[in-house]
Amino acid sequence: MLEVENLVMEYGGFRAVDRCTLTAEEGHITGLIGPNGAGKTTLFNLIAGAIEPTSGRIRYMGEDITHLSADKRFHKGLVRTFQIPHEFHRLTVLENLMMVPGHQAGESLFANWFAWGKVAGDERETERRAWETLEFLELTHVADERAGNLSGGQKKLLELGRTMMTDARLVLLDEPAAGVNRTLLRKLEEKIAILNKERGYTFILIEHDMEMIEKLCHPVICMAEGTVLIEGDFQTVRSDPRVLEAYLGETVGDAA
Structure with missing residues (x-):
């Protein structure tokens, strides 16, 4: 459904996204994890059309949308939410x-x-x-x-509801668990799972809550320093030494 190929986003001499390549399959909930500063939100901004890449390609439903405006992507069913709700x-x-x-x-x-x-x-x-x-x-x-x-959790549910009022096919969820109490978080997880399994929504989910990632996402993609570090099931990604190094800032050997 979505193909990102060698995507680069430069700010001066700094590459926030560096030759990033990934795919998101239709009907899946793809988890996107990584330490702060890994380039995850910048990647979402590129996919949603808020900014244009320095180089690279974005394809959605087989169409090159690299230079398509954000509103046209929205009307094609590519919708995003925000870490801080924009109600x-x-x-x-x-x-x-x-x-x-x-x-x-x-x-x-x-x-x-x-x-x-x-x-x-x-x-x-x-x-x-x-x-x-x-x-x-x-x-x-x-x-x-x-x-x-509304409370933080209710605002996140409202953000999800606003995607349902569109003809969304692919929804980019930016840290839906942030600022949500555990009770409403369980409800949010339940609603996302139903929309995926019963209503055909495809999701890409940025999240730091690993319990949520484990429950909902397959595959899981880990980013670090603007590029994809590893992709696989949750257990494989979580136990990979490169992921531990990216999060801890040190090699597994040094940590030991």
Whole structure:
């Protein structure tokens, strides 16, 4: 589904991403781990179209999207979330979901004057989908709450819900466990697994919570210094000496 080939992102003389090559298979939850500064979030920014690479190629569903704008990638079903949620904090939770779908009739001034029936119909359908999403996420009790008042875990669930309001096929999840209490984290894991197994969503997941990675992800890719260090199942990656060295900053022999 996604192919990243020899991707490079330079800032001056510093390479945040250095000849990075990886693939993400459709129907999988691919885990992306690595120490702070490994280049994981920069890689997400490149894949999502927030920045353009210095060199290299990105292919999505067989199409070269290396220079495609972020909004066009979004409309092709490539969607991302953020480590710090980007909710519209003064809007209600329900309104945050309803404003996500693109190309709604109400966005047109002409339609608001001359096709108000179409506008009203679109809004009813969008509201129905938003309520279905809230029910799935178990957030109906906060539907009318301002999104800025939610807990960290509820905001992460809302971020996931906003991806569900699009035609997402590949979702880039940036540290969904960050700032989430253990109870809501288990719920978040459950919802991601259901979306993957029952609804066909493909995920790439950046995460430092190794318990979450172990539960959800196969394969697991470890990055270090801007490039892929190793890819495999969780146990193989976790026990690789190069991974231990990348995280600890010393060789296994020195650590011993």
